[in-house]
């Protein structure tokens with residue numbers, strides 16, 4: 001394999017249009033530029049860019065220092081806050097995976113990435129349309145940072161049915177999507193929403209953490225800015241917090257400048273671990289997908305399960321859109337129990353032996369979480385037959401996980417029916 005710079009300038013720009021490599025090939029090759037894996041004047045190179053730890057960068061003389069300060073610091077050693085090749089390699093790899101992206105900035109968490117992307121596109125007086133099924137901390141950022149700053153957030157139905165009505169009340173600056181939605185997994189018509197936004201001069205951002213660009217290349221579907229909580233599937237091992245924002249040529253400069261102004265950066269060790277995770281994203285996602293699908297189908301047939309909210313199942317809202325736009329599903333979904341009984345749900349979860357109880361997801365290990373979507377709704381109503389459990393299906397054998405859930409449903413039944421008797 002030739003370890004070439006990505007284009008003649010070696011600045012990582014402008015190659016995505018003629019890049020015919022498939023995503024799995026990109027995962028193996030991306031971000032491995034010779035200047036990051038070799039030593040000048042020496043033959044050969046190592047496979048993965050190493051951890052470059054730095055705050056101070058030393059210059060040869062005053063003229064060199066002045067020249068460095070006067071030129072772009074993008075992917076150049078300048079000062080530790082602007083990163084080192086370890087972070088640039090990861091950012092570059094994420095750009096390669098997102099056709100249409102001009103560049104990627106990294107952040108210390110997914111929430112930091114969401115906040116900075118919103119601050120980059122909005123200013124006081126602007127109005128933001130936020131999907132009602134958004135990740136709860138995204139809503140908190142809108143209410144507790146953007147609103148006091150003078151930005152109005154309007155929550156919209158994930159189907160997008162009411163968008164023209166909101167436009168009638170005044171101009172909209174930005175449309176934020178998350179598809180499928182957090183907790184409830186509604187799939188949005190991203191191409192239609194992006195086209196609507198383009199026609200109305202509205203910038204589009206998406207939280208694409210669930211699918212990753214591997215299963216849903218968001219910029220190819222018309223979105224301007226794509227955000228990942230890399231903490232989840234990019235890292236894949238539940239041991240690093242990291243976030244990313246990839247943007248098209250219209251927006252990348254603004255995203256980069258805002259990230260610099262806020263002093264946002266990631267530690268080289270965290271970037272390195274995320275890069276290591278990225279190499280196996282393809283095979284991990286395929287296993288998460290297959291195991292989660294098997295378990296979702298099994299759950300759907302259980303009499304104590306009212307509904308399974310999984311985009312690849314036909315009764316998930318937006319399933320047809322998922323089939324049209326996505327090339328895969330991943331390991332995270334929710335199921336609704338029959339019978340409104342909190343204690344019974346806790347009995348189900350507490351006794352599981354193969355599922356951890358905890359926030360986050362995307363690691364190799366399975367997790368179960370009680371979720372209450374109705375708390376995080378304002379534009380739409382969330383009604384369900386009973387309490388909800390969100391599962392992240394890890395890389396364990398799905399037969400073990402099904403047996404564990406089967407025993408859990410028996411505990412649910414015992415507490416629910418015992419309580420009623």
Ligand SMILES: *Cc1c(COP(=O)(O)O)cnc(C)c1O
Nearest residue numbers: 109110111135207209229231242
């Ligand atoms: C976890 C998550 C985030 C936030 O990521 P952190 O790295 O935990 O800050 C954002 N969006 C979605 C959909 C998530 O699940």
